[in-house]
Amino acid sequence: xxxxxxxxxxxxxxxxxxxxxxxxxxxxxxxxxxxxxxxxxxxxxxxxxxxxxxxxxxxxxxxxxxxxxxxxxxxxxxxxxxxxxxxxxxxxxxxxxxxxxxxxxxxxxxxxxxxxxxxxxxxxxxxxxxxxxx
Amino acid sequence: xxxxxxxxxxxxxxxxxxxxxxxxxxxxxxxxxxxxxxxxxxxxxxxxxxxxxxxxxxxxxxxxxxxxxxxxxxxxxxxxxxxxxxxxxxxxxxxxxxxxxxxxxxxxxxxxxxxxxxxxxxxxxxxxxxxxxx
DNA sequence: TTATATAGGACAAAAAAAGTCTTATTTAAG
DNA sequence: CTTAAATAAGACTTTTTTTGTCCTATATAA
Numbered sequence: 001x002x003x004x005x006x007x008x009x010x011x012x013x014x015x016x017x018x019x020x021x022x023x024x025x026x027x028x029x030x031x032x033x034x035x036x037x038x039x040x041x042x043x044x045x046x047x048x049x050x051x052x053x054x055x056x057x058x059x060x061x062x063x064x065x066x067x068x069x070x071x072x073x074x075x076x077x078x079x080x081x082x083x084x085x086x087x088x089x090x091x092x093x094x095x096x097x098x099x100x101x102x103x104x105x106x107x108x109x110x111x112x113x114x115x116x117x118x119x120x121x122x123x124x125x126x127x128x129x130x131x132x133x134x
Numbered sequence: 135x136x137x138x139x140x141x142x143x144x145x146x147x148x149x150x151x152x153x154x155x156x157x158x159x160x161x162x163x164x165x166x167x168x169x170x171x172x173x174x175x176x177x178x179x180x181x182x183x184x185x186x187x188x189x190x191x192x193x194x195x196x197x198x199x200x201x202x203x204x205x206x207x208x209x210x211x212x213x214x215x216x217x218x219x220x221x222x223x224x225x226x227x228x229x230x231x232x233x234x235x236x237x238x239x240x241x242x243x244x245x246x247x248x249x250x251x252x253x254x255x256x257x258x259x260x261x262x263x264x265x266x267x268x
Numbered sequence: 269t270t271a272t273a274t275a276g277g278a279c280a281a282a283a284a285a286a287g288t289c290t291t292a293t294t295t296a297a298g
Numbered sequence: 299c300t301t302a303a304a305t306a307a308g309a310c311t312t313t314t315t316t317t318g319t320c321c322t323a324t325a326t327a328a
Contacts, residue, residue: 001284002215004136004225004246005316012242028273037235041319048275060274061326077245081136091138101171107265108146111211111256112138118252122245131241135315139285162304176287182306194305195295 008084010038011046012131015055015080019072019132028065046084053083072128078120080128088123090116142218144172145180146265149189149214153206153266162199180218187217206262212254214262222257224250 013036021027029047033040047066050056054069068075082088090112093100103109147170155161163181167174181200184190188203202209216222224246227234237243 001219002136002138002142002222002224006226007316008136009225013236016241030273039318042317044274045276045318051275058274059326060272060324062272063327064273064325066274077242085135088136090136091143102147107150108211111260111265115253115256118256119249122249122252126245131245133241141285164304173287175289178305179287179307185306192305193295194293194303195297196303197296198294198304200305 004081005085007042007046008081010036010043011050011080011084012077013038014043014047015050015068015075015128016131018056018066018068019075019128024068024072026059026063026065026067032066050083053079055079055083068128072132075128076124077126077128077131078123081123088116088120090119138215139219141176141180142215144170144177145184145214145218146211147172148177148181149184149202149209149262150265152190152200152202153209153262158202158206160193160197160199160201166200184217187213189213189217202262206266209262210258211260211262211265212257215257222250222254224253 014032017032017036018024018027029040029044032038033043036043047056047058051058051069055075056066056069058064058066078088087095089095091109093103093106093109094112094116100106148166151166151170152158152161163174163178166172167177170177181190181192185192185203189209190200190203192198192200212222221229223229225243227237227240227243228246228250234240
């Protein structure tokens with residue numbers, strides 16, 4: 001329905017929390033989940049995956065937890081959203097070439113392209129630093 | 135997943151077809167559905183609803199069908215999308231005031247607001263005439 | 269060695285979207 | 299007046315996506 005999944009919303013909350021944390025110390029899932037009001041097991045899944053993208057780093061065991069994988073000004077909202085819910089594509093036919101029969105003559109195609117690019121521009125220009133600051 | 139529903143996609147196809155039709159004559163569901171490759175019963179539902187928005191007008195009975203409710207340059211893509219899938223709102227907390235506890239301090243809120251406004255600007259600036267022309 | 273964390277996979281439940289079917293009602297034409 | 303063709307409307311089913319849970323394995327610090 002043309003809106004963000006809860007998964008991405010949760011992901012953003014968690015990442016902003018990490019960026020906001022004084023000194024950007026390591027924080028446990030338990031702490032993060034409680035603070036940002038997200039089911040812990042779900043956030044675990046999200047952050048697990050984020051580890052693979054280098055968005056977070058983790059330590060296991062007592063006193064372990066998560067920490068940002070890069071400095072906050074180098075992580076954009078776009079990255080977080082796309083890591084959480086896959087590449088943004090407004091319509092099926094924008095996923096890749098040749099997926100849509102109608103592509104050749106579809107006059108709507110370029111409009112979705114424009115919307116998509118604009119959205120990526122905006123999300124790509126906002127960093128965790130921006131979101132944490134203030 | 136941050137993309138258009140098929141319903142809206144189908145709706146757009148149908149509306150563009152009506153706008154493209156020479157002389158903008160009345161067309162039956164059967165004809166439209168076949169031409170734009172959409173299940174007829176589904177398009178029926180969509181156009182039924184569109185009638186209430188004044189986006190189309192219909193005639194029953196032999197020789198009946200659908201016709202645009204207004205001239206193509208007065209129907210925007212935004213209207214079609216919102217008629218098909220409800221008002222665009224990028225995130226739950228943008229649906230209305232007070233629906234989100236986090237609203238007061240949420241730094242992401244204004245970003246979604248910007249994305250949403252931009253998207254509406256673009257979609258609102260494209261009319262069926264644009265999409266049909268050429 | 270034990271308690272505490274994350275890693276990862278499988279699975280379950282819920283919600284949303286897509287599609288189908290059936291019964292009215294309207295209209296034109298015979 | 300009857301019939302065929304079309305939309306109106308609602309109920310229902312299926313499929314897909316999203317959300318959430320649970321269990322076992324592995325790593326780490328005390």
